[in-house]
Amino acid sequence: MTPTTTTKSKSDPSTDTLLTDLHIKYIQDLGNSKDDLTYHLTAHLRLNAIYWGYNATCLLGRQDALNREEMIEFVMSCWDEEAGGFGAHPDHDAHLLSTTSAIQILVMQDALDRLDIDRVTKCTPSPPLSCISIAHTDTPLPFGLTVIVSLQQPSGVFAGDQWGETDTRFLYCAVNALSLLGRLDEINREKAVEYIERCRNYDGGFGSSVGAESHSGQVFVCVAALAILDRLDVVDVETLGWWLSERQLPNGGLNGRPEKLEDVCYSFWVLSALSILNKVPWIDADKLTSFILSAQDPEGGGIADRPGDMVDVFHTNFGIAGLSILGYPGLVDLDPVYCMPAGVIEARGLRKGWKALERRQS
Amino acid sequence: MAFLVVDEEEDVKRARLTAEEREARRLRELSKIDEFTKLTDATLTRKKERDWSRDAFDLTTRLLQINPEFYTIWNYRRLILLNGLFVDVFSERVKDILMDELGMTMSALKAHPKVYWIWNHRRWCLEHIPYGPGKESDDDYTGWKQSAWSRELAVAEKMLDADARNFHAWGYRRYILASMPTPRPESSELAYTQRKIEANFSNFSAWHQRSKTLTSLWKQGKLDEAKSREDEFELLRNAMYTDPDDQSVWMYHRWLVGTDGSKELLEREIAAIQELLDEQPDSKWCLESIAHYKRLLLKSYPSDVDIKSLSEEIRSLLSHLETLDPARRRRYQDLGKTAI
Numbered sequence: 001m002t003p004t005t006t007t008k009s010k011s012d013p014s015t016d017t018l019l020t021d022l023h024i025k026y027i028q029d030l031g032n033s034k035d036d037l038t039y040h041l042t043a044h045l046r047l048n049a050i051y052w053g054y055n056a057t058c059l060l061g062r063q064d065a066l067n068r069e070e071m072i073e074f075v076m077s078c079w080d081e082e083a084g085g086f087g088a089h090p091d092h093d094a095h096l097l098s099t100t101s102a103i104q105i106l107v108m109q110d111a112l113d114r115l116d117i118d119r120v121t122k123c124t125p126s127p128p129l130s131c132i133s134i135a136h137t138d139t140p141l142p143f144g145l146t147v148i149v150s151l152q153q154p155s156g157v158f159a160g161d162q163w164g165e166t167d168t169r170f171l172y173c174a175v176n177a178l179s180l181l182g183r184l185d186e187i188n189r190e191k192a193v194e195y196i197e198r199c200r201n202y203d204g205g206f207g208s209s210v211g212a213e214s215h216s217g218q219v220f221v222c223v224a225a226l227a228i229l230d231r232l233d234v235v236d237v238e239t240l241g242w243w244l245s246e247r248q249l250p251n252g253g254l255n256g257r258p259e260k261l262e263d264v265c266y267s268f269w270v271l272s273a274l275s276i277l278n279k280v281p282w283i284d285a286d287k288l289t290s291f292i293l294s295a296q297d298p299e300g301g302g303i304a305d306r307p308g309d310m311v312d313v314f315h316t317n318f319g320i321a322g323l324s325i326l327g328y329p330g331l332v333d334l335d336p337v338y339c340m341p342a343g344v345i346e347a348r349g350l351r352k353g354w355k356a357l358e359r360r361q362s
Numbered sequence: 363m364a365f366l367v368v369d370e371e372e373d374v375k376r377a378r379l380t381a382e383e384r385e386a387r388r389l390r391e392l393s394k395i396d397e398f399t400k401l402t403d404a405t406l407t408r409k410k411e412r413d414w415s416r417d418a419f420d421l422t423t424r425l426l427q428i429n430p431e432f433y434t435i436w437n438y439r440r441l442i443l444l445n446g447l448f449v450d451v452f453s454e455r456v457k458d459i460l461m462d463e464l465g466m467t468m469s470a471l472k473a474h475p476k477v478y479w480i481w482n483h484r485r486w487c488l489e490h491i492p493y494g495p496g497k498e499s500d501d502d503y504t505g506w507k508q509s510a511w512s513r514e515l516a517v518a519e520k521m522l523d524a525d526a527r528n529f530h531a532w533g534y535r536r537y538i539l540a541s542m543p544t545p546r547p548e549s550s551e552l553a554y555t556q557r558k559i560e561a562n563f564s565n566f567s568a569w570h571q572r573s574k575t576l577t578s579l580w581k582q583g584k585l586d587e588a589k590s591r592e593d594e595f596e597l598l599r600n601a602m603y604t605d606p607d608d609q610s611v612w613m614y615h616r617w618l619v620g621t622d623g624s625k626e627l628l629e630r631e632i633a634a635i636q637e638l639l640d641e642q643p644d645s646k647w648c649l650e651s652i653a654h655y656k657r658l659l660l661k662s663y664p665s666d667v668d669i670k671s672l673s674e675e676i677r678s679l680l681s682h683l684e685t686l687d688p689a690r691r692r693r694y695q696d697l698g699k700t701a702i
């Protein structure tokens with residue numbers, strides 16, 4: 001950290017409230033920053049970034065801020081025919097991270113029918129990727145599904161792609177995407193739950209793999225996956241609630257692990273887990289709200305990891321998502337399990353028993 | 363949905379640029395953008411053409427030096443190795459190429475210690491180190507593997523020297539230890555974590571690793587559980603008195619108490635923490651821990667304790683915590699409701 005640069009103080013009146021219009025403009029302009037080197041260096045995150053940006057506009061109640069047709073076209077252009085999934089950008093390899101973003105975007109745009117148009121009957125990964133066997137079912141699975149299902153490992157966890165890296169993040173991605181497509185029963189649910197259970201630590205949290213340290217991001221993915229799989233009984237609610245509530249620091253922000261710095265993105269990861277466990281009141285909502293708001297850029301819009309830092313669409317989305325869970329006035333309800341607008345999830349009959357703070361009027 | 367795909371704690375300060383500065387930056391970046399997009403297009407075109415040549419391999423090197431997060435290019439690089447550079451060569455050559463590869467990713471890792479794709483690539487390289495130099499019946503059949511694995515363990519340690527909390531490095535370390543051709547005695551991990559903890563008591567990652575190591579050693583009967591538990595309490599006692607506000611220490615304490623859970627131990631630890639609390643009456647973690655262990659006593663040994671007075675003590679601790687730690691007051695209130 002460089003203390004010499006100017007940092008917006010917490011009492012800066014311009015960041016006392018959510019700067020909705022500025023954030024919308026910031027997100028809209030992201031696609032027009034092709035003169036910016038960062039734009040090109042983040043092509044490998046493009047589809048994820050579109051999901052973050054679009055989700056944020058939906059939560060801000062401006063779901064029409066981004067062009068629907070252009071977005072859907074772009075998503076479809078990321079399809080990786082060879083591997084049978086979505087890459088993060090045209091000509092980039094398919095990965096579960098980007099495939100899940102693609103499905104989330106299509107669901108939010110109510111455009112899942114585009115998948116059926118391109119229904120594939122047979123998608124076999126090219127050599128040498130064929131080490132992963134394809135699940136055999138009588139009815140051909142829709143586009144991309146076969147591959148997601150095939151990424152489940154004998155242990156129950158999922159690989160991110162055919163190269164085999166495994167992580168509870170990928171397990172969540174698979175469970176999230178398949179449930180959105182109504183095909184959760186294609187995987188071995190028991191094995192998936194069993195794996196998550198093996199990742200549980202004595203502090204109540206979960207890690208990225210068996211034996212790994214608890215981390216708020218991994219806690220979110222494991223708890224949300226268990227919620228989707230209707231197996232929250234695996235969670236030691238009191239212990240995890242304690243661990244999660246101890247993520248709040250004196251400045252109101254949340255950290256990801258004990259004795260680490262605060263970061264706006266944990267506002268979502270910690271809060272979503274608390275919300276799924278119905279324990280949001282276990283932290284100080286007002287202080288967290290002020291912290292998130294103080295990380296806004298009052299001139300250019302967008303939210304940063306912490307006050308005074310460069311903003312990005314990732315922290316913008318997770319900051320707004322956190323504010324939605326905290327009942328910030330005027331925001332659209334967020335479903336903490338899917339990190340998508342609650343109405344979208346409700347319409348698909350997928351809502352679980354989470355609880356956010358009541359939406360304040362002003 | 364993607365998350366944890368971005369480096370955590372990058373902390374780039376926001377700078378407000380004037381129109382002139384912005385224009386100057388744009389011009390500066392223009393040539394870089396041009397170089398990067400041309401290189402990207404050239405490499406992806408070769409990938410589409412299934413070009414497995416050395417030339418293509420060199421393009422991926424250049425591109426990954428600019429952007430180590432370009433996962434597609436790491437994938438392509440591995441395809442070139444498998445379908446090009448590894449074809450029709452002796453296994454020693456494969457070994458040499460992979461060792462170069464590990465060297466190349468080392469510099470990428472130093473600059474970007476939290477990029478998932480670099481760590482993945484290292485794992486892949488390691489797993490593809492061939493058997494040798496000896497034949498299957500020889501002693502040095504796993505020689506190359508063993509030396510590569512040992513080197514990687516040193517890499518993980520080096521990365522943890524730079525950032526003792528880097529969870530990628532800890533994960534890699536666990537992976538190496540679990541899959542070395544000739545396993546290291548697990549007990550050496552106790553010495554390692556102790557060193558890490560003594561360097562900084564706040565290093566919860568090291569405490570965590572230590573809890574896993576001990577659990578495993580106890581389970582296998584390689585360590586006397588009762589005796590080593592006492593050693594751990596000794597280590598903790600030092601840490602607690604050094605910094606009673608450090609939550610890592612209290613979390614580990616909670617684990618350690620839980621591994622036994624006997625009434626005697628609970629009462630002994632409550633008394634020990636009480637001593638520290640008497641010195642520091644507003645220590646949140648002392649209060650929190652005593653409240654927790656008293657609740658455990660109540661829950662686990664209801665017929666051996668004075669329920670009424672214990673409940674009263676718990677309630678008083680919780681109400682003290684409510685004023686001391688108002689951010690979490692609702693939690694203390696909720697616990698108070700279930701303390702009877």
